[in-house]
Amino acid sequence: MSDIKAQIFEIIADLVEADDVVISDDTALLGDGSVLDSMKVVTLCIALEDMAADLDFDFDWTSDAAMSRSRSMFRTAGALVAEFLNQQQAAA
């Protein structure tokens, strides 16, 4: 697992506040079966924004793509990591 992916999963795990939940690529962040409520998703976004700033790029979590139902970066933890890495790559 890459460092960035591990860091993002750790942030999500801290927000979940439940020992019996293991964060994986398929962990749902929004919608049915999600492990986070909407406010925790916002807190997650702010944490990712700060993490991106440390990596010297801007993480945009308000784009149209971010909230698209079918392609939402928030549908799973894996999708969120992929979008974060995409944005990092695009900024490089």
Added chain:
Amino acid sequence: MIIVTGASRGLGRAICDRLIEKGLPVFGLARNVEGLPFPAMACDVGNHDEVKAVARDLRKQKAEVTGLLNVAGVAAMNLAVTTPQSTTEKVIRINLLGTIYCCQALAPLMMRGPGGSIVNFSTIAVALGLKGESIYVASKAGVEGFSRSFAREMADFNIRVNCIAPGPIDTALLRGISGDQIGKIVTQQIIQKQFTPDAVCDTVELLLDPRSAAVTGAVLNIGGA
């Protein structure tokens, strides 16, 4: 810091001056910030990219934001059927979208800290349903609805969201409106007098004060409606 939009003139400028007088750190946003005697950045609040750029800049500065006052606005005193499309779009863009954009982009700066107070600006014309202001009223009614809902979204972050709805305050926004027209509006207020910017500044101070920590999702009509 307290971010004030529409900071270069009118109510926004009066509020900045009052807050500075009280020793509070003000950061102004306006389309033209040349010559302003306090820290400010040029920004058209109706331009999503410009608002996001301001947020990005403040985030990089690690600015501690505890207040956001969305004062920037334009008025349009026309019957709806005689209002040009460009005017309708401008009023909605600056008054409603501008408020939404600023809340979306700048509230996360407040979420990083201990919380704070957001004050959005409506108008008493919403409560009174004034004739000849329907487009303006539509934009401000949107601000009120947005603010009530946004207050719920922000509550978990210890951020309060309220609206101030002034009557016809004596500012540049009223230029071109006759005394007779202003008088007609004032007589519909509960307190039938035209207030000065001081009344609005007092209310802003009240909503920024931690002693109003229990007040959120409210619309305070200046003069009463």
